[in-house]
Amino acid sequence: MTGFSVTGLGATGLGATGFGTTVLGLRTSLAERETEALELMDDPACDEVLLARTYAQFRVVNALVAGWRTIYRRRIRPLLSADRTTSLLDVGSGGGDVPRALARWAGRDGLRLEVTAVDPDPRAHAFATDPARATPRDGRDRVRFRRATSTELVAAGERFDVVTSNHVLHHLDPPALATLLADSARLARVLVVHDDIARSRFAYAAYGLATSPWSGRSFVHHDGLLSIRRSYRRAELVAAVPPSWRVVPMLPSRLLLLHEPPSSGEGTSGA
Numbered sequence: 001m002t003g004f005s006v007t008g009l010g011a012t013g014l015g016a017t018g019f020g021t022t023v024l025g026l027r028t029s030l031a032e033r034e035t036e037a038l039e040l041m042d043d044p045a046c047d048e049v050l051l052a053r054t055y056a057q058f059r060v061v062n063a064l065v066a067g068w069r070t071i072y073r074r075r076i077r078p079l080l081s082a083d084r085t086t087s088l089l090d091v092g093s094g095g096g097d098v099p100r101a102l103a104r105w106a107g108r109d110g111l112r113l114e115v116t117a118v119d120p121d122p123r124a125h126a127f128a129t130d131p132a133r134a135t136p137r138d139g140r141d142r143v144r145f146r147r148a149t150s151t152e153l154v155a156a157g158e159r160f161d162v163v164t165s166n167h168v169l170h171h172l173d174p175p176a177l178a179t180l181l182a183d184s185a186r187l188a189r190v191l192v193v194h195d196d197i198a199r200s201r202f203a204y205a206a207y208g209l210a211t212s213p214w215s216g217r218s219f220v221h222h223d224g225l226l227s228i229r230r231s232y233r234r235a236e237l238v239a240a241v242p243p244s245w246r247v248v249p250m251l252p253s254r255l256l257l258l259h260e261p262p263s264s265g266e267g268t269s270g271a
């Protein structure tokens, strides 16, 4: 079977064969998840300037491909109210752009949403809370950033109406995935939405091409491609999670992992 190819890119061209996808000269099989290689930004000794640029560029990537505007409109906004506060926790918030966007959209809609964002990585926390990076309407002041893991919040007995994550699932080995799912199911009163990449040749080729100008200037090109190789196909994610979780595909090349805890009658926070 021959997939698709983009020609005219010379020696650093991009194309796909039945056995693998070639992005910028590297032939890669996407038949199975790549679970061994580590992302450059996960190296604690990585270059700080490149890392900061990577967080900043992932904001652009997330805005273009992660689909949070759609998730907000279809799944989160219907739960919100102008009179009653709803609490939302974003787990593994990295540079913090997704929770800030959610807080901003709710604010614009006149809805009361209290957003907490947690990540144990000190570098992510420092980037997300750096006042020098604040812009007037980026939603930063509406989000409480904390250096913590989901497990620490469970241990502290914390609860939130909605729990979200972006690009965290593919990052985790099976025990860490099981922990995240158990934690998020315990932390959420109403809804959990984990949003991640669906591994596909289209995603790999399109992302490789679109981010090639950033290659060498940040980790976005390398780590994004590795993230796609690490990410799940729908059937793989269904097989990896307990039956109470639903896997819903979303364009472009996304998987939503959804959980609605059985109604406890608690409703949303009501603060």
Ligand SMILES: C[S@@+](CC[C@H](N)C(=O)[O-])C[C@H]1O[C@@H](n2cnc3c(N)ncnc32)[C@H](O)[C@@H]1O
Binding pocket: 058, 062, 091, 092, 093, 094, 095, 096, 098, 118, 119, 120, 121, 124, 148, 149, 150, 151, 165, 166, 167, 168, 171, 180
């Ligand atoms: C690939 S980054 C995603 C960052 C951000 N959500 C984004 O989309 O740009 C994954 C992050 O999840 C964090 N993480 C992994 N497991 C976690 C957990 N159980 N609780 C909190 N953060 C976690 C890691 O520290 C890492 O910063």
